[in-house]
Amino acid sequence: MSKKELGQQTEQKITGDKFTFCKAPFASIYVRPRVKIDPNDLPQTEASFCCVQSDNYVLDANQTIDDFWKSDWAQEHRRQFLNKEWPSSCGECQWRENNGVNSDIDSHTIIPIEQYDVLSGNEIGKPKYVDYRPDNLCNLMCTMCSPANSNLIEDMWRELPLNPEWYRKSQRTVEGEVTAYNETLVTKELVGEHTIQLKVLGGEPTINKKVHSVFEYCIEKGYAKDIDLKITTNFTNMNKTYKMFDEFKSCKINASIDATGPTYDYVRRPAKWTSVRKHLLDFGERYKDSHPRMRWGINLVWQLANCFTTKEWLPELLELFYINENLKNLHTDNTFISMINCDGTGITLEAVPESMKHYIRDDLNDVLKDWKHIPGAKTNIEALLKYTERANFGWEHHRAFKRKFKLMDQYKKTDMFELSPRFKELYDYKAR
Numbered sequence: 001m002s003k004k005e006l007g008q009q010t011e012q013k014i015t016g017d018k019f020t021f022c023k024a025p026f027a028s029i030y031v032r033p034r035v036k037i038d039p040n041d042l043p044q045t046e047a048s049f050c051c052v053q054s055d056n057y058v059l060d061a062n063q064t065i066d067d068f069w070k071s072d073w074a075q076e077h078r079r080q081f082l083n084k085e086w087p088s089s090c091g092e093c094q095w096r097e098n099n100g101v102n103s104d105i106d107s108h109t110i111i112p113i114e115q116y117d118v119l120s121g122n123e124i125g126k127p128k129y130v131d132y133r134p135d136n137l138c139n140l141m142c143t144m145c146s147p148a149n150s151n152l153i154e155d156m157w158r159e160l161p162l163n164p165e166w167y168r169k170s171q172r173t174v175e176g177e178v179t180a181y182n183e184t185l186v187t188k189e190l191v192g193e194h195t196i197q198l199k200v201l202g203g204e205p206t207i208n209k210k211v212h213s214v215f216e217y218c219i220e221k222g223y224a225k226d227i228d229l230k231i232t233t234n235f236t237n238m239n240k241t242y243k244m245f246d247e248f249k250s251c252k253i254n255a256s257i258d259a260t261g262p263t264y265d266y267v268r269r270p271a272k273w274t275s276v277r278k279h280l281l282d283f284g285e286r287y288k289d290s291h292p293r294m295r296w297g298i299n300l301v302w303q304l305a306n307c308f309t310t311k312e313w314l315p316e317l318l319e320l321f322y323i324n325e326n327l328k329n330l331h332t333d334n335t336f337i338s339m340i341n342c343d344g345t346g347i348t349l350e351a352v353p354e355s356m357k358h359y360i361r362d363d364l365n366d367v368l369k370d371w372k373h374i375p376g377a378k379t380n381i382e383a384l385l386k387y388t389e390r391a392n393f394g395w396e397h398h399r400a401f402k403r404k405f406k407l408m409d410q411y412k413k414t415d416m417f418e419l420s421p422r423f424k425e426l427y428d429y430k431a432r
Helices: 067-070 070-082 088-098 106-107 149-161 165-170 185-190 209-222 239-247 260-269 273-286 310-322 354-371 375-388 393-411 421-427
Strands: 028-033 045-047 058-059 129-132 197-199 226-232 250-256 294-302 336-341
Touching: 028 067, 058 067, 058 273, 067 070, 067 185, 088 106, 088 260, 149 165, 149 393, 197 209, 209 239, 260 273, 260 310, 294 310, 310 354, 310 375, 336 375, 393 421
Parallel strands: 028 129, 129 197, 197 226, 226 250, 250 294, 294 336
Antiparallel strands: 028 045, 045 058
16 A cells, blocks of 8 residues: 555645755665555565655565665666656655755765665665664554554554545455564664664654664674664653663664644643653753764654644744753754654645635744744744645545544544644634
């Protein structure tokens, strides 16, 4: 099932002629097991060059990473970039590059490549940057996530018709033996002495034994001391996983935080902002003198659930990142909060009619007045304004919003109307 069928991919018109070369097809790989919707599905692994791509190569159980790396799919992407053409699966970065919004291309620029080759990618014929998602094990049920991101969301999708087609396929009974995924794929085929960057997400990687085993593998083999580690965590805990970070050449921790206060509690149930904020401050205190070996950042997903309350939560988040002395010292002055535009039907701003967008614009512009003196904060707010203008209202999205949010609220015991009265206005919206 495609990302669009999963409700995680929207159709966006790509505009702009600016071309930016990306190193990812020549040096990077993104790998994750595909969620088995029908319990009788054969195990499959998705592979591409980065997590932002809208299309993936699907490896069957008997295929290797090398099969992907030298596939026609991979070669065509490399050929297009060498010809200064945008592949169709890279539309999100194309839009960002043409609209003055930071794209994921930047994260691959530092990877050294001596030889660009259509077949082998680079001079060693292997990916040097590994983005590994072991499974969907998570302790949260975030509003914007799909089953691929959280096993708790997967459970909810199997109980509720949030995506009718997905729900129907998931209800089939098991026939015969169920084959397991190849859980040692990353250690046997990906990570080695040639690996210079390892990026790990989930789910929530700090609670995942598969992630711990990969870290232990890197440490025991002596690879860790030469690897720059990137990990994205929800900061709901600071467990013993953090001790492993010190074994790597460097570590960049990205905190997944989409709001603060009540909006955070709504979006990232059952997490509590008060607890997560304390962990962030403790983290800043523990590592305050560790930059540049230890760095941090924030990933923020711009979505329907947080767009109506920005005046309540955005200033606090900007204060933590750009003002708090300990946390500020763990990133450079030219590092910004990563603003990610949410995909999906019924959970994005495509469900908001033009007549209600002024609420969002006015709130963001009010925050901008107080933060425009800080370049990073100004850039972040302007990115949210651009994402807001990009969203084109559609009745399909509005109908899906009404269905999905009501079902999610019943399941998670939340209430969007208590979060903001603008949700009630949106819910009752009808064409005039």
